[in-house]
Ligand SMILES: NC(=O)C1=CN([C@@H]2O[C@H](COP(=O)(O)OP(=O)(O)OC[C@H]3O[C@@H](n4cnc5c(N)ncnc54)[C@H](OP(=O)(O)O)[C@@H]3O)[C@@H](O)[C@H]2O)C=CC1
């Protein structure tokens with residue numbers, strides 16, 4: 527069988543690393559570039575990685591989605607704050623019947639891609655990755671990197687949900703709880719093929735049957751530590767070393783755990799302590815949200831906090847602490863740009 531052809535939409539810290547690993551392994555990978563198109567055309571893509579450094583020249587690079595060929599798998603690595611561009615960016619590189627793999631942080635982030643290509647073609651995943659784009663065409667991967675992904679299932683009553691739009695409150699989706707759209711055995715085959723491709727390229731990858739569990743488990747970390755790192759202007763180490771900040775983090779992790787349960791996702795209780803313990807042991811790290819804040823880029827508050835608050839609200843649970851964090855981040859975001 528021929529190797530699958532991949533498209534990377536958002537070739538930054540995440541997309542550049544994973545796309546680069548696939549290209550290095552001999553997959554045909556088409557990169558949509560943005561500000562560094564000229565640089566990558568002339569100098570290639572440089573990746574410094576804990577898995578081994580590499581430098582790729584003669585890549586398939588595109589300045590616009592319109593020139594991209596139809597691909598089997600389109601990997602979405604844009605920041606979720608750019609998802610309004612997907613209507614324009616996804617159709618050209620996604621072949622008829624092709625798959626979209628959304629690797630962005632947050633909850634229900636697949637919804638924007640599903641609106642463009644249809645939910646039956648969308649998979650979503652979480653990346654336990656610490657990677658930064660440190661310059662044009664230059665990616666630095668400093669820790670972890672595993673992908674866990676699964677099929678996305680949309681709810682019948684999909685809505686354009688944003689917490690800052692009053693009229694949409696309560697209309698959001700709850701990943702994994704809705705009516706399954708287009709589930710058949712081909713889903714397993716497609717998922718397994720992508721999983722095999724990524725593993726063959728040296729990216730540790732797992733195909734999960736429970737995307738909602740995968741997403742909520744990652745939110746146990748992202749919600750407290752992304753938000754507190756911005757609001758307290760602190761690294762993960764500073765948060766965990768301070769009794770007041772770490773107490774806040776712990777109470778937020780507990781609230782996220784309860785919200786997940788309200789949404790039908792029963793995360794084993796031991797993961798509350800695991801999340802805190804792993805963060806205590808982590809090298810001091812600036813969360814992706816803090817990096818966005820420090821670089822005056824919009825923060826992914828909607829995807830990481832707003833959507834979970836909505837999903838919990840819909841399931842009858844109010845995330846009081848997280849809603850407060852969300853409002854603070856929206857204020858900071860507003861005054862930071
Ligand atoms: N980095 C990490 O370790 C992790 C990231 N994630 C998630 O992955 C997602 C991507 O994050 P990350 O890779 O860090 O972000 P980056 O900012 O590094 O990458 C996003 C890329 O999208 C590009 N882009 C922006 N606008 C356009 C456009 N109009 N057309 C084409 N490309 C465009 C940017 O190009 P330019 O810079 O030129 O504007 C950039 O290369 C986020 O949801 C994040 O939360 C999840 C886990 C870990």
Ligand SMILES: CC(C)(CO)C(=O)C(=O)O
Pocket residue numbers: 631653654655656747748752812813814815
């Ligand atoms: C958990 C972590 C640190 C790496 O995947 C992350 O998602 C982030 O910085 O937002």
